[in-house]
Amino acid sequence: MEKASRREFLRRTGGAAAIALGARHAGAGEASGAAERVVLGIIGPGGMGMSLLRSFASRKDVAIAHVCDVDEKRMAAARDAAGGGGKRPEASKDLRRVLDDRAVDAVVIATPDHWHGPATILALAAGKHVYVEKPASHNLSEGRLMVDAARKAGKVVQVGTQSRSTPHVRRAVELIRDGAIGDVLVAKAWNSQLRANIGHAEPSDPPAHLDFDLWVGPAPMVPYRSNLLHSSWRWFRAFGCGDMGNDGVHDIDIARWGLGAAVHPTSVAALGGKYFFDDDQEFPDTQYVVFEYGDIGGKRRQLVFEQRIWSPYVQEGHENGDAFYGTKGMLILGKGSGWKLFGPRNELREEVKGGIDSAAHHADFLDAIRTGRRPHADIEEGHLSAALVHLGNIATRLGRTLRFDPAAERFTGDGEADAMLAREYRPDHWAVPKG
Ligand SMILES: NC(=O)c1ccc[n+]([C@@H]2O[C@H](COP(=O)([O-])OP(=O)(O)OC[C@H]3O[C@@H](n4cnc5c(N)ncnc54)[C@H](O)[C@@H]3O)[C@@H](O)[C@H]2O)c1
Structure with missing residues (x-):
């Protein structure tokens, strides 16, 4: 799988004046006083995911490097929405492509619930911070695995219950x-x-722009x-x-x-x-x-x-x-x-x-990443x-x-x-x- 380098991404997104968070941690050259950008991947930019994308994209301290959706139409709409100001994120339908990119500091997971646990656990294993939509888990046992994975990785995991902020x-x-x-x-x-x-709906063929197999993911396969x-x-x-x-x-x-x-x-x-x-x-x-x-x-x-x-x-x-x-x-x-x-x-x-102040919740996530504290909706x-x-x-x-x-x-x-x-x-x- 192709990996975009952090330096290449920062150049592409006009990041000369800013340096990404992970680069600082990795000891890459940091301009004195440069703003710290958190490099994000948005996974599942559908209804809620697009709202999260717009909120994070509006911030100067965030760069959206990837959008990922198993529906090509939604993926394209997300790339356009995140690409304001000439910054074009990578677009893909397989979340592993986002996780493989070492430039990405954190991912936003706004998929259906059955993907919350699996995607969060994979993201943490790849060294990413995670903003995962509510409900945190699809089932209780995956919720426990998510907490354990977060603690093991020592990364921030914020859940999308914005009332907490x-x-x-x-x-x-x-x-x-x-x-x-x-x-x-x-x-x-x-x-x-x-x-x-x-x-009541009968089984039918999925639309051509949808990868239904990826959408179902680790759940047992069902007819579309x-x-x-x-x-x-x-x-x-x-x-x-x-x-x-x-x-x-x-x-x-x-x-x-x-x-x-x-x-x-x-x-x-x-x-x-x-x-x-x-x-x-x-x-x-x-x-x-x-x-x-x-x-x-x-x-x-x-x-x-x-x-x-x-x-x-x-x-x-x-x-x-x-x-x-x-x-x-x-x-x-x-x-x-x-x-x-x-x-x-x-x-x-x-x-x-x-x-409701959703922007405060997103800011809290970024602040928790920068300071290493627990977020409001840990x-x-x-x-x-x-x-x-x-x-x-x-x-x-x-x-x-x-x-x-x-x-x-x-x-x-x-x-x-x-x-x-x-x-x-x-x-x-x-x-x-x-x-
Ligand atoms: N915090 C809030 O107030 C709030 C509000 C609405 C929804 N939500 C949460 O947001 C999540 C999404 O809800 P929605 O209503 O936007 O659903 P949705 O079905 O509109 O969007 C989900 C998107 O994820 C995509 N997707 C599915 N599997 C994927 C995968 N493996 N990789 C990449 N993309 C994938 C789908 O194609 C779709 O575009 C849910 O967990 C929901 O509970 C939170």
Whole structure:
């Protein structure tokens, strides 16, 4: 596979006045006072990936060296979008080409969920820092492998839960953790974003511009169907995590953060299913999940998740939101709009408005790379929150209360549930994670 050299890339992208981060680390000649550029590869510039590409491309301290998508149309659109100012990134459909380029400091992984773990683990093994979209993992066991790989490599892995860098959300969590509403025993996250019916589709030929074999990757091969991609893969178990892992995980992450739950829960109970949609989706459109933490600060605590993705009504003014119930008050939060803090008897004490600050999250990733600190949404946090999605979906499928051993990351005495913590792979595929 052809390797672009770092020096050649910097010359091509007008990098004479700037020097890339990795070059500095490698001891290559650094002009005094030169800005440090992080050289990025964007893997999966689809819906979210294009938004990430535009955000990173707008920064002076970043150079986009590669765009990689298994869909040639998307790859070409991404190359055009990243190529402003005459800087043309390499374009490819096989992520190994990006990882093989020693000029690349970091990769952004915005593929479907089933590629998050495999691509992150391969990228870390290639010495790259990683920004991986949420949910961190497709399944719980890959989440653990991702954390272990990050620690082994000593690289930054930021998960795309941008609320972690959003000022009004950070302030709310700080207040909660400082006791502004007393002791928070219950946190609730909800998702009531309206979703579309994806219909029923028969197997058909994939479009010529799509490498469907690469798209499926390490997952077991399935026939192509028109309602599988793009974007609607998230409703299929082999590739996504349903809406709990899609929009739900943002609010679940905030709820867990405010609750101070830096561990896995000890129990999970759930009910739900497809009460509304008659289509090929494999995940619940209606879901109620309760997690219990056995001991946080000497007390049992609950995290509750509710999902109704067919209802035109919202809770507390937010289609996705969080409520924190404390012994002295309550805080209601919408990550995209703001929060209200109430004292006893619903007395409004403080109200703050604010929108999601994705750029701050991207800046945090770059700063973590430069300083060697953990990012706001470190992979360990991403793993803990994605694990709630996986446990919740497993409990909903099984329809019974499950006991979980947080240290072993296994259910207690439930082989059927344990089997759902991992997934099947395509035999001998190059991207199957080791271990
Ligand atoms: N942080 C957020 O707010 C947010 C919002 C939306 C989506 N997301 C996340 O972003 C990810 C992508 O979601 P989306 O809605 O953009 O999906 P999408 O299907 O529109 O885009 C995924 C892209 O990845 C490409 N791809 C698939 N396999 C690949 C591979 N092996 N190598 C290179 N490219 C590959 C696809 O061709 C497609 O262009 C998901 O994990 C999703 O959860 C995050």
